[in-house]
Amino acid sequence: MNIGIDKIGFATAQYMLNMDDLAESRNVDPDKYSKGLLLNNLSITPVNDDIVTLGASAAKSILSDQDKEDIDMVIVATESSVDQSKAAATWIHHLLGIQPFARSIEMKEACYSATAALDYARLHVQKHPESKVLVIAADVARYGTNTPGEPTQGAGSIAMLISKDPRIMLLNDNSVAQTRDIMDFWRPNYSTTPFVNGIYSTKQYLSMLKTTWEEFQKRFETSLADFSAFCFHVPFPKLALKGFNKVMDKNLPEELQAKLKDNFEKSILYSKQVGNMYTGSLYLGLLSLLENSENLAAGDNIALFSYGSGAVAEIFTGTLVNGFKDMLQPSRLESLKNRIKLSVEEYEKLFFEEVEVDSEGNATVADYKTGAFALKEIREHQRIYGEVNDNK
Numbered sequence: 181m182n183i184g185i186d187k188i189g190f191a192t193a194q195y196m197l198n199m200d201d202l203a204e205s206r207n208v209d210p211d212k213y214s215k216g217l218l219l220n221n222l223s224i225t226p227v228n229d230d231i232v233t234l235g236a237s238a239a240k241s242i243l244s245d246q247d248k249e250d251i252d253m254v255i256v257a258t259e260s261s262v263d264q265s266k267a268a269a270t271w272i273h274h275l276l277g278i279q280p281f282a283r284s285i286e287m288k289e290a291c292y293s294a295t296a297a298l299d300y301a302r303l304h305v306q307k308h309p310e311s312k313v314l315v316i317a318a319d320v321a322r323y324g325t326n327t328p329g330e331p332t333q334g335a336g337s338i339a340m341l342i343s344k345d346p347r348i349m350l351l352n353d354n355s356v357a358q359t360r361d362i363m364d365f366w367r368p369n370y371s372t373t374p375f376v377n378g379i380y381s382t383k384q385y386l387s388m389l390k391t392t393w394e395e396f397q398k399r400f401e402t403s404l405a406d407f408s409a410f411c412f413h414v415p416f417p418k419l420a421l422k423g424f425n426k427v428m429d430k431n432l433p434e435e436l437q438a439k440l441k442d443n444f445e446k447s448i449l450y451s452k453q454v455g456n457m458y459t460g461s462l463y464l465g466l467l468s469l470l471e472n473s474e475n476l477a478a479g480d481n482i483a484l485f486s487y488g489s490g491a492v493a494e495i496f497t498g499t500l501v502n503g504f505k506d507m508l509q510p511s512r513l514e515s516l517k518n519r520i521k522l523s524v525e526e527y528e529k530l531f532f533e534e535v536e537v538d539s540e541g542n543a544t545v546a547d548y549k550t551g552a553f554a555l556k557e558i559r560e561h562q563r564i565y566g567e568v569n570d571n572k
């Protein structure tokens with residue numbers, strides 16, 4: 181049975197920080213961010229925009245009423261949970277109006293878990309061919325001001341509808357995962373921002389890419405020559421470029437090398453404007469590739485490298501299907517320009533503002549601009565979400 185990605189939606193914050201402004205404020209050469217990290221802007225979420233609102237907004241942009249009747253599983257992959265017990269997927273299931281007899285869960289393994297969610301979704305549809313599964317990757321990457329990680333923040337969500345006979349990309353039954361128990365990036369329960377061994381994390385990313393790719397080629401008797409594009413987890417585009425250079429085979433015909441290189445450049449266009457989306461970053465790269473490449477066709481194979489600190493990596497593949505372009509927007513680069521530009525001072529206030537809950541567990545939440553949904557208030561320790569402009 182053909183199973184894969186039938187629709188892809190994307191949502192990010194309505195505010196952004198320009199990297200040149202950040203560089204000037206931090207006394208850093210702007211080239212370090214624009215050329216050293218390959219970043220131009222970062223999406224910045226306010227206090228009323230979180231993984232629930234971003235995830236629901238991304239999904240709302242793609243779901244039809246029929247989809248909401250057909251979906252019987254909602255999986256939210258995240259490392260920015262808003263609750264230690266209740267899954268973000270339960271709020272999202274309600275906000276979207278999905279039929280009640282569905283399973284809604286949250287999955288975690290740093291930036292990796294959306295990849296496990298996709299595989300679970302694929303297996304679920306294999307067993308229940310009429311089902312559709314909504315997989316959402318949503319995160320807010322927040323390191324703190326004046327930290328080495330500050331220029332690699334960002335926020336956003338990707339929503340993918342997994343079904344049989346998909347109209348974008350088949351998910352193939354070939355993958356290799358790898359686990360290493362390492363401390364490259366982690367966030368203990370008592371901390372709102374992660375701890376990170378930055379350089380060590382980049383080395384582990386590249387080392388797990390190299391070893392997983394070697395194993396993948398060996399197990400499936402394949403090589404880069406069988407692929408039209410390679411997408412990577414993009415914590416910042418320069419690291420993905422290093423990954424691309426690591427897998428590039430200089431013995432390939434020059435034409436294929438140029439095609440792979442061009443497609444790589446297309447896959448990082450959105451991340452340059454959004455920054456890190458943690459779980460969603462790989463899939464934002466896939467969306468950026470599909471919406472901007474001019475040389476992809478049905479039948480082309482795409483390799484994907486997923487990496488989550490801690491660490492789990494996986495390489496898997498997809499195959500494009502006829503008419504895939506019809507299921508996408510031409511390019512979202514223009515619409516990303518509509519975000520509200522923040523000064524560094526405004527960013528510092530907005531991104532690090534926290535909801536102050538009183539002794540009864542109540543809080544009002546500032547009404548900043550968001551996508552289709554917003555966190556409205558906290559009442560008796562319960563987060564209350566709603567549609568924007570919904571006065572109920």
Ligand code: CAA
Pocket residue numbers: 209211212213215216217290291328329330331332364365376377378379381382385413414415416418419456458487488489
């Ligand atoms: N002009 C041009 N380039 C410049 C420059 C200048 N004036 N100054 C510096 N650069 C270049 C450097 O040469 C370097 O490029 P290369 O790696 O190609 O040599 C690049 O800019 C970055 O410079 P540094 O290595 O000195 O930067 P840094 O020490 O300040 O930190 C970082 C970089 C480690 C990535 C840091 O931003 C960080 O800790 N980020 C968070 C961790 C992270 O994203 N890790 C990725 C792997 S983990 C993961 O994937 C999970 C996840 O999403 C977090």
